[in-house]
Amino acid sequence: MTASDWHRLDARMLAISLTWLVPPLCSTLLILLLTGGDLDLAAGITLGSIGLTFLIVAAVFAGRLLSTRFRITDDLVELRTGAVFRRHRAVPRDRIRSVDVTASPLHRALGLRVVRISAGTHVAGDDRQLTLDSVSRDFAERLRRLLARDATAADTTLAVLRRRWLRYAPLTVWGVAGVGFVVGGFARLLDSLRINPAEIGLLRATWHGLTALPLWAAIAVPVLSVVLLGALTSLVTFVETWWDYRLEAAGDAILLRRGLFSTRLVWLERRRLRGVQIAEPLPLRLARGGRLNAIATGLGSADDRSTSTKSALLPPASRLEAHRVAAAVLGEEPGFLSGLELAGAPRAALRRRVTWALAAVALVEAPLVVLGALLTEVLLHVAWICGLVLVPLALAAAFDAYRSLGSGMTGRYIVTRYGTYVRRTVLLDRSGILAWSVDQSASQRRAGLATLVAMVAAGRGGYKIRDVALADGLALVREATPGMFEDLLESASGDQRHPVEEGVSALPDQGRTP
Numbered sequence: 001m002t003a004s005d006w007h008r009l010d011a012r013m014l015a016i017s018l019t020w021l022v023p024p025l026c027s028t029l030l031i032l033l034l035t036g037g038d039l040d041l042a043a044g045i046t047l048g049s050i051g052l053t054f055l056i057v058a059a060v061f062a063g064r065l066l067s068t069r070f071r072i073t074d075d076l077v078e079l080r081t082g083a084v085f086r087r088h089r090a091v092p093r094d095r096i097r098s099v100d101v102t103a104s105p106l107h108r109a110l111g112l113r114v115v116r117i118s119a120g121t122h123v124a125g126d127d128r129q130l131t132l133d134s135v136s137r138d139f140a141e142r143l144r145r146l147l148a149r150d151a152t153a154a155d156t157t158l159a160v161l162r163r164r165w166l167r168y169a170p171l172t173v174w175g176v177a178g179v180g181f182v183v184g185g186f187a188r189l190l191d192s193l194r195i196n197p198a199e200i201g202l203l204r205a206t207w208h209g210l211t212a213l214p215l216w217a218a219i220a221v222p223v224l225s226v227v228l229l230g231a232l233t234s235l236v237t238f239v240e241t242w243w244d245y246r247l248e249a250a251g252d253a254i255l256l257r258r259g260l261f262s263t264r265l266v267w268l269e270r271r272r273l274r275g276v277q278i279a280e281p282l283p284l285r286l287a288r289g290g291r292l293n294a295i296a297t298g299l300g301s302a303d304d305r306s307t308s309t310k311s312a313l314l315p316p317a318s319r320l321e322a323h324r325v326a327a328a329v330l331g332e333e334p335g336f337l338s339g340l341e342l343a344g345a346p347r348a349a350l351r352r353r354v355t356w357a358l359a360a361v362a363l364v365e366a367p368l369v370v371l372g373a374l375l376t377e378v379l380l381h382v383a384w385i386c387g388l389v390l391v392p393l394a395l396a397a398a399f400d401a402y403r404s405l406g407s408g409m410t411g412r413y414i415v416t417r418y419g420t421y422v423r424r425t426v427l428l429d430r431s432g433i434l435a436w437s438v439d440q441s442a443s444q445r446r447a448g449l450a451t452l453v454a455m456v457a458a459g460r461g462g463y464k465i466r467d468v469a470l471a472d473g474l475a476l477v478r479e480a481t482p483g484m485f486e487d488l489l490e491s492a493s494g495d496q497r498h499p500v501e502e503g504v505s506a507l508p509d510q511g512r513t514p
Contacts, residue, residue, distance in 0.1 A: 113140035161245040168316035169238035170231035171283035274432040274458040295459040342406030348447035349467035357394035
């Protein structure tokens with residue numbers, strides 16, 4: 001690999017276009033089996049359009065192969081794409097934040113890999129990452145070694161996959177959502193083919209079987225089936241995603257390897273790390289488990305589902321394991337988070353959450369009450385029954401949200417915790433904070449509360465410390481980032497109506513290095 005060489009993508013990528021034919025073929029075969037091959041003209045046209053779409057996709061793949069060139073120089077990674085509209089992108093090598101090597105099952109079968117080179121910021125107004133899809137396995141490994149500055153030899157193993165973590169897989173609830181998406185997609189396919197589900201023998205027999213059961217059983221059986229199928233889906237997804245998981249420290253970088261069919265290798269420099277986030281969805285929290293994500297430039301948001309798999313450092317595991325790995329990634333002692341104590345929010349924050357909860361219930365109840373008064377008393381009975389269920393649930397959620405609130409400092413990190421269904425604990429390196437924002441709504445001003453936002457060049461870009469007492473919040477800012485907020489604090493102490501109550505931002509001094 002020389003600096004002056006321009007390279008093409010591997011010609012075997014054309015075979016990947018065949019994968020676009022698999023879903024429509026499977027759907028077509030399923031429809032033919034369910035209907036006995038009796039399709040009308042509309043169904044035939046739909047299936048023909050699927051075939052035409054496949055041909056177009058194959059042509060697009062061929063065009064991309066012929067028009068894409070890339071090269072690696074001493075200073076840049078360059079990519080040229082497009083046959084009609086040419087596009088030339090370049091990423092400075094000293095701005096590369098991460099190198100992500102992945103492979104789908106078909107990529108692996110063909111000996112190919114996908115390399116994503118992320119700069120973590122806009123380069124000359126273009127995209128944040130360059131994607132090379134597809135290159136040979138050996139070339140991808142050489143490219144990763146080159147761009148990762150030879151940070152390949154593992155010094156320390158931080159974590160490996162444990163069998164006991166499998167019990168946390170069904171608690172992620174994404175499997176249930178996946179079942180819903182599949183069922184919904186199949187229903188839309190039947191509708192597009194003008195096929196009535198009631199005319200399909202299997203579905204008709206299932207419906208008749210449910211109607212023969214008592215009402216409670218007719219409701220419980222489908223719900224239980226979806227939950228069990230979702231749990232199984234989550235378990236299978238966990239195994240496929242985290243198979244052969246290994247997190248290693250390699251010099252000044254972190255290496256993560258995982259995947260059964262679709263493999264992934266992520267390289268991340270520690271100097272790009274701005275902190276970590278421990279997420280505890282309610283089912284995982286009840287089982288004393290959680291997930292760990294990195295907050296680093298080039299990895300996207302730890303809260304965004306589309307990018308969280310890239311920033312994930314640990315599969316769903318025990319809370320103690322998440323704390324241990326978080327400390328190891330941050331370079332702290334193993335018991336760094338074991339004694340973490342955060343300052344709770346004022347009681348005014350609880351009143352705000354109770355008000356929100358009751359207002360949400362009122363929005364649900366109001367249409368039922370109005371329609372019940374105008375149309376039928378049945379809706380009034382539905383309203384008070386729903387109220388008996390929703391009010392306790394809403395109040396429980398409000399109290400849980402209040403108990404989750406917390407903030408403080410430990411070592412060189414500022415810590416914020418918040419969330420109801422998903423409780424998040426965020427540790428931010430104070431040296432990576434670029435600015436602060438102090439926001440107050442009208443109700444917060446009356447209650448003497450404020451929301452502080454720490455601005456960082458990573459993850460979501462800003463992390464909130466919600467509903468803290470204004471004086472306590474400003475004191476925390478002064479302790480976390482000395483000198484950044486001094487002028488504002490002096491003004492605020494002498495004037496109760498300082499613009500901080502309207503929401504202002506504090507920027508670092510010109511001499512401060514991000």
